[in-house]
Amino acid sequence: MNSKNNITIKSVNVNNYAKKITIEVKGEVYNIPFAKLTTKPTRQNPVIEIFVDQELASEAVTYMLKNGEVDSIPFDAFLDYNRNPDYLKKMFLFEMTNVALNKLKSTQLSKNEICKRLRTSPSQLARLLDPTNTKKTMDKMLELLVILGADIQLKCA
Structure with a gap:
């Protein structure tokens, strides 16, 4: 789920020494460490190529390791790792x-009854x-x- 409609990654950089990938989106910078990647680069198998992937609507970056392995990282992974409040909400x-x-x-409740209890319209319920x-x-x-009888529990860790 992309939290920002039609967001495009403007630039991407890899730092094999610091073991992280950095992207820029609308003036904001997000990092993700190699440890969080599915296909993990190493000293012996570093990232040799990285680019904003046009085939993925510029909403992901794709990288290639020295051994030829290729993987992509969606923008949402950067938001999730950086605990972006808007994305998490x-x-x-x-x-x-x-x-x-x-x-x-x-x-057992009808939609009309749910709307009545919510003090709202059917169109708002649909939204x-x-x-x-x-x-x-x-x-x-x-x-x-x-109203629907859900068991609500809040857990903060």
């Missing part, structure tokens, strides 16, 4: 929406249940989950 809303959709299948809608609030999603 949207991922949390996405998960809340999926729980709500599952609860909706098993509830709350749309996994691609990132403009909804956590407050309304929490209200919806409570």
Whole structure:
């Protein structure tokens, strides 16, 4: 899930010495260490080529190791590793929406009754249940989950 619509990576650099890859997006810089990559470079097998991948809509970087292995890193991996608050909020809303959709299948309540309890319209309920809608609030999603009988637990580690 790309948290920013039509985001494009402007530049990418690799630092084999510091063991990290750096991208620039709209003036913001994000790093990811080699340790978090699926195909990990080493001293004996360093990154020899890296580029913003046009075939992936410039939303990922692709790199090649000395031994010929090739892998790509999506922009979301950089956001996740850097704990980007906007990205994490949207991922949390996405998960809340999926729980709500599952609860909706098993509830005895009609959509009209849910709207009445939420004090909202059917069109707003449809927006709350749309996994691609990132403009909804956590407050309304929490209200919806409570109405649907979801067991809400908050765990901070």
